[in-house]
Amino acid sequence: MSHELVIGCVGKPSAGKSSFLNAATDSNAKVGNYPFTTIEPNYGITYYPTECPCKRFDKISVCSPRYGRCEQGTRFIPVKMLDVAGLVPGASEGLGLGNQFLDDLRSAHVLLHVVDVSGTTNEKGEETTGYDPINDIQWLKDEIHQWIYNNLWKRWGNIIRKQKATKVQADSILHKKLSGYGTRLFVVKEALERIDLKEPISLDGWDQDQLHKFVDSFLDVRFPTVLVLNKVDQSASDQNISRICSRYPDYAMIPTSALAECFLKKMRQQGYIQYKEGDDNFYTSDTVSTLKVCDEKVKGRLDKLQDLVLFRYGGTGVQLAIKTAVELKKFIPVYPVKNLKTLSCSIKGGDVLRDCMLVSKGTQVREFAGMLHPDLEKYYLYAEGINGQRLGESDEIQENNNIIKYTTAALESVGKDKDKDDDK
Template structure:
């Protein structure tokens, strides 16, 4: 079970999307260095790390879904690997709009970019390719997809909505419903584009639509850029150029939503940990082997390494973990959920844990959109409005049904 939050992993073929999916989930996505390795979107469950209140309240924790380790809770979220896009996909090139349509269900996009410059725009092996081009053209393809759909429909829809005196926001909301778009998203995009005050009859020029679409993408499809293959020879130079470029945000990208990753390193570390060759917590900055593990009990559980595996682990330690602090893949998931603006909610049956409880607490954790009210949260959890009687949080504080759920008041007992 996931929280209902969906991350779409996008990018050109052979950028490392399938490896990224394997690195953050238990999925076994097909991996290959040739175009269209992925035909159907692979899916899996990734885990969003957050601070669990069990540590603060000193109570045992046994999550129903995911897990909790040393006060860090790993909450399941759904992630899909959308088959590789190529330039011209919005006009049907490659596998065309089929890929773009897969994005409709996503809350956030993760754009996996080959930072090494060893694959061209089509995903073929090359040398010296500039990964900045991938960031630009992928954003452009999604923009053309939305803009083209909106422009084709606009004339007839405008006439119909003028007849019933609809607002600009209502009209655009009707147009964009196929993208899973709430009216509030449309309104925020209008505000960002500074087009909120225009009357409907003054709307409809290409410049206005284009301006709106660019802001709509920022709100509806916030994007984390995962600069992948950071341990390759030319990656450092390319990463520096990309960071310089996005000191000033553009193309829907800023330095705040760029993460450096090595998906294959994470896959290998998880594999070695699963096979009991190393002790490694997903996303951490270090691992221990039989030779380096200080705990004698843990040491006995580990197998000794062959020379090849030891050498690869040493390279990962030097080129990835020591240099960058981690493989970056867990940071991508964390940043993606944060960009989506979700708040963790811990529904509990009793608030008596505050006085010390031996029973497992905080078994459930759900992610709700920022702005969700207590009543809306109850409706989602109880699956029925008629069952809702009230809600309270730690300290016996009663929560009004129209109160917005926020961190700090997100441990809730519904009655």
């Protein structure tokens, strides 16, 4: 599985997944008001906003990200988004585009479940009125659950026999069987701990209920999910949102209007408004003289959007959903530097805080060196934190040690090769 964070947009057909991708990224995913508009998965790049170290170390004026951007101490880190084919009930048994959906899902780290809270599409994504979206949440989780459970249960006899023959711990065996889902060992360990199981664990004593319990726990760790309650500008949405919040109080959920965000971005691009993603307001020619004057039709649509979405919910919710997804998965921004005093990526200076990578919880210091460059891990000597203190190679990277300088046995040659690559 790739080290780069991937956010998966999931949900039933026509819930607004492709519109959300277009709103959150510069992608032009195909949008349609009919099931299975998305056949092949669509990708796009969005940005996770977080406080940049340049603010803490008074280097805002010289901060120079290679990718993304930094605006007055707020770092916008690129994140890949994936919009997969819509899911329908029975997907785990191959109905609809179920098999493709579930295969596409393997590359995602965290899910944004886009739910049409307007009640204008049924469970198959067909146009309707008065549909109750509250059940969409559970059946999507149930379909993913059954997909994983079925794959384990049909091999369960072999799994038990292998543990008996090899005396291997349960977490190692389960990790191997779940590796196809991009799973690391600590994910399996955490899933077992959440259901109060500690080694030694005998899988021979598990029945189907125990396995279902484990799969539920595994899903919570492997695929944490944010509910994106989309189409909040429709008349029936408020009532549906209230009932969903009451039914699922433990879920992270964000009210959104993907189409509103798309429209605001379009109007900004055409010079009619001044708008920043995530804001709860925008400006027109009434207050900014350099903007184009809106005609009555456009002005009416903007006023309606402002009343039904921005004022009511404090924004379109798109940027907040991205931020919530990254933080729910507990990915950490890491800044590799070559000079701890200047925070530059060159020993001689320049390119302050140029590079940043989001890494998953549990990533170790030496492991991260290999993510940056194979030679950094191969010739690894030691790593230092921001105050020059040595970091243990098996130390987990956290917010308090996420600015790292590496020293290797071939530092000079690796540095020269890297500089040459950067100059190309």
